[in-house]
Amino acid sequence: MPVRFEVNGKTVEVEVEPRTTLADCLRHQLRLTGTHLGCEHGVCGACTVIVDGAAVRSCLMLAVQAEGAEVVTVEGLSNDDDLTPLQKSFRKHHALQCGFCTPGMITTAHALLSEEPDCDAARVREVLSGNLCRCTGYISIVEAVLDARAAYRRDDRTQNKP
Amino acid sequence: MKLPAFDYACPTTLPEAVQLLASRDDAKPLAGGQSLMPMLAFRLAQPALLVDLRKLSELRAIRISDKGVALGAMVRWRDIEDDERLATAHPLLKAAVAHVAHYQIRNRGTVGGSIAHADPAAEMPGIAVTCDAEIAVVGKSGAQVFAAADFFQGALTTALAPDQIIVEVRLPPWPKNRRWGFQEFARRRGDFALAGAAVFYDEGAGGKAINAHVGVIGVGDRPLRLDAVEAVVNGQAIDEATIARAEAAAAAAVDPQDDIHASAAYRRALAGTMVERALKQAAA
Numbered sequence: 001m002p003v004r005f006e007v008n009g010k011t012v013e014v015e016v017e018p019r020t021t022l023a024d025c026l027r028h029q030l031r032l033t034g035t036h037l038g039c040e041h042g043v044c045g046a047c048t049v050i051v052d053g054a055a056v057r058s059c060l061m062l063a064v065q066a067e068g069a070e071v072v073t074v075e076g077l078s079n080d081d082d083l084t085p086l087q088k089s090f091r092k093h094h095a096l097q098c099g100f101c102t103p104g105m106i107t108t109a110h111a112l113l114s115e116e117p118d119c120d121a122a123r124v125r126e127v128l129s130g131n132l133c134r135c136t137g138y139i140s141i142v143e144a145v146l147d148a149r150a151a152y153r154r155d156d157r158t159q160n161k162p
Numbered sequence: 163m164k165l166p167a168f169d170y171a172c173p174t175t176l177p178e179a180v181q182l183l184a185s186r187d188d189a190k191p192l193a194g195g196q197s198l199m200p201m202l203a204f205r206l207a208q209p210a211l212l213v214d215l216r217k218l219s220e221l222r223a224i225r226i227s228d229k230g231v232a233l234g235a236m237v238r239w240r241d242i243e244d245d246e247r248l249a250t251a252h253p254l255l256k257a258a259v260a261h262v263a264h265y266q267i268r269n270r271g272t273v274g275g276s277i278a279h280a281d282p283a284a285e286m287p288g289i290a291v292t293c294d295a296e297i298a299v300v301g302k303s304g305a306q307v308f309a310a311a312d313f314f315q316g317a318l319t320t321a322l323a324p325d326q327i328i329v330e331v332r333l334p335p336w337p338k339n340r341r342w343g344f345q346e347f348a349r350r351r352g353d354f355a356l357a358g359a360a361v362f363y364d365e366g367a368g369g370k371a372i373n374a375h376v377g378v379i380g381v382g383d384r385p386l387r388l389d390a391v392e393a394v395v396n397g398q399a400i401d402e403a404t405i406a407r408a409e410a411a412a413a414a415a416v417d418p419q420d421d422i423h424a425s426a427a428y429r430r431a432l433a434g435t436m437v438e439r440a441l442k443q444a445a446a
Contacts, residue, residue, distance in 0.1 A: 001170070018170030018212065021199075040163030041200040045266060054240070054269040059163075060199040061270065062192075064170055065214060108265065129352050130264025 005066040007032065008076030016063040023047045025063035026073060034074040034103050038132065045131030048104040048111075049073050055111035074103035077110050085151030086110060086144075095144035097135035104131050109145045117152035165202040172214040176221075176300060176327070179213050184302040184325040186211045191327050193236060193275035196267045221274070221329060226251045230335040235274025235328040239263065242273075252336050254293070254362055257344040258285040264352040274328040277313070280320045283354040283380035285346070286331075287314055291385040292360040292377030295333050301326035314384040340364055341371075341400070343443030345436045346379070355380045356424050359412070359436035361444055363395060371395050376408070381418040381433045390415045391437060400445040405438055412437035 004013045007030060014029045023040075026032045026049070035058055038044035042060040049058045050072040078084060083091065086109060096102045105128065112119060112127050119127075124145045125138075133141065169186075173179040183189045189211040192198060201207040215221060221236035224245055231252045233242070242248060242259045249256055262285050263271055276286040277297060290297065290310035297308045302325045313321050322328065346358025357380040366372035374395040376388045391411045398404040413434030420426045 017167065019165040019167050019202075021165065024164075041203040042196065042267065045264070048266050055266045056269050057196075057266045059203075060196055060267070062170070062195070062199075062212075062214075064172070065195075065216060067172075112265070126351065127265040129350060130266050 001064060003064050003067050005068060006070045008072055014063070018062065018064055020063045021059050022049070022051075022061040022063045022066050022071070023058035025066075026058060026071075029063075032073050032075055036100055036103050038100065038104075043132070044101070044104070045108065046101050046104040048107045048131065050107055050111050053111070053114075055108050072107070072110075074106050077106055086113070086148045089144040089148040089151075090141075093140045093144035093147060095137060095141040097137055101131060101133045101135075105133070105141055109148070113145070113149060113152040117149050119149070121146060163203045165199075166205055166208045168202075168209050169211045170214065171211060172217055174217045176218055176329070179215060179218065179327055180300055180302055180325060182211065182213045183327065187324075189213055189324065191215055191278070193278070194238060194270040194272040195275070196263065196271035197275060197279040197281065215274075215327065224248070228335060229332070231255065231333045233273045233331045233333070235272060235277075235330060237273045239268040239271050243268065250336075250338070252333055254336070254342045254344055254360060255289055255333060257342075258289045258360060261285055261344075261346050261348075261352075261355070261358070267352075273331055277331060278320060278322055278328055280314050280316075280318050280384065281354065282317050282382060282384050283356075283358070284385075285355075285358065285379065288358065288360055288377050288379035288385040289333070290331060291387055292362075292375050293333050294375075295331050297328060298330040298332060299326045299328050305329075311387065317383045319384075337364060341444040343440030345439040345443065347432055347436065357381050357418075357429055357432040357436050359433070359440040361395075361437065361440040363400070363444065366397075369399060370397055371400055371404075372397070376412070376437060378412065378416060378433050378436065381416040381429050386416070388412055388415045388437075395441070400441055405441045405445070408441055409434040409438035 026035050036046040038046035040059045047058045190209040192212045192214045221234040223234045225232040239262045295310040342362035346355035348355045360377045363371040363374040374392040376391040394408045394411045416433045418426045418429035
């Protein structure tokens with residue numbers, strides 16, 4: 001069935017089976033392979049995307065349920081000119097090793113910091129508890145997210161947008 | 163982990179949704195999908211038709227009145243977390259929901275979905291049973307109200323008929339000075355609890371406990387009220403001696419099974435400990 005929604009600011013229309021998850025639609029139909037699939041049953045958090053401002057697991061949502069929604073994937077959180085403050089912070093703190101979980105970490109952290117730029121370390125840990133990193137780099141990831149808060153506190157948040 | 167094939171419908175009214183559910187043998191409502199989607203991924207569920215409830219905005223309300231707190235079936239954990247009125251209107255609910263799942267799941271998971279899924283370790287069914295909630299549903303033969311105690315019939319098994327949709331979960335009014343505690347233990351915060359306890363009581367003459375409600379999750383095939391523990395608590399001052407007796411009574415009252423996460427003996431002990439901690443929290 002046809003489904004129409006917005007991805008990273010662009011309207012897309014795709015033909016999907018009802019059983020197609022949003023994650024598979026993004027990767028296979030829209031070729032947005034930045035969204036990674038780890039467990040495909042809602043445990044690992046790697047496939048996190050932002051739907052209407054809220055971080056959700058794209059493997060636990062059908063593509064047809066995205067009808068009319070605004071979806072932001074990890075591709076939508078970067079630009080070609082420069083690293084965003086969140087990306088810079090991840091690089092500075094060595095907050096990734098193999099990088100498989102990173103798209104989910106970035107999208108989750110972006111959703112969190114956009115809503116709660118003053119969150120403390122406990123809150124960051126609580127939120128990231130839904131994202132598995134098997135290289136076990138959690139300490140550096142938490143530090144990277146905490147360090148990026150300042151960029152989200154500014155009134156002019158445009159620099160976090162692509 | 164690809165989902166089985168199914169048809170999909172997204173009705174805009176409740177009667178239409180009921181009609182769709184009744185139209186096919188193996189139709190299932192889809193609320194937030196945070197339990198149903200994994201069930202589909204594992205092919206534990208293979209419905210012929212999914213009826214998406216996301217356009218039924220009348221199911222998204224949190225109503226607070228002198229009759230208590232009514233949670234629409236499509237209310238998300240996130241909505242409960244964000245609703246400041248609930249801090250006084252139902253603090254036990256708010257505390258329990260703080261333990262439900264992880265950040266991303268909380269943005270989609272719903273009250274009705276959790277009640278219908280009926281995981282024995284889930285917080286919302288535990289709160290419903292502990293608080294004597296009513297579960298309002300509609301089906302092809304009209305509206306029906308279940309007492310929570312009658313609704314949960316076993317692991318992932320409820321009294322809900324295939325054509326019925328949960329509309330609302332109604333929690334009785336919460337008096338201002340009620341004492342309460344909620345405790346659970348999970349190896350990773352947000353994961354399903356190995357065991358948990360919800361308790362509340364009111365204070366009668368001399369500060370002694372009356373109207374005690376003690377519920378546990380994760381230690382049986384459904385959420386349980388523990389009458390034996392309530393009997394220990396009622397009429398007593400909630401001091402160390404009473405709490406110790408309540409802990410022993412809770413461990414004796416439950417009959418958990420061994421599974422891959424924990425032994426029966428461990429879960430039994432944990433049920434006692436959770437009741438102990440919840441009562442300490444309530445009395446503090």
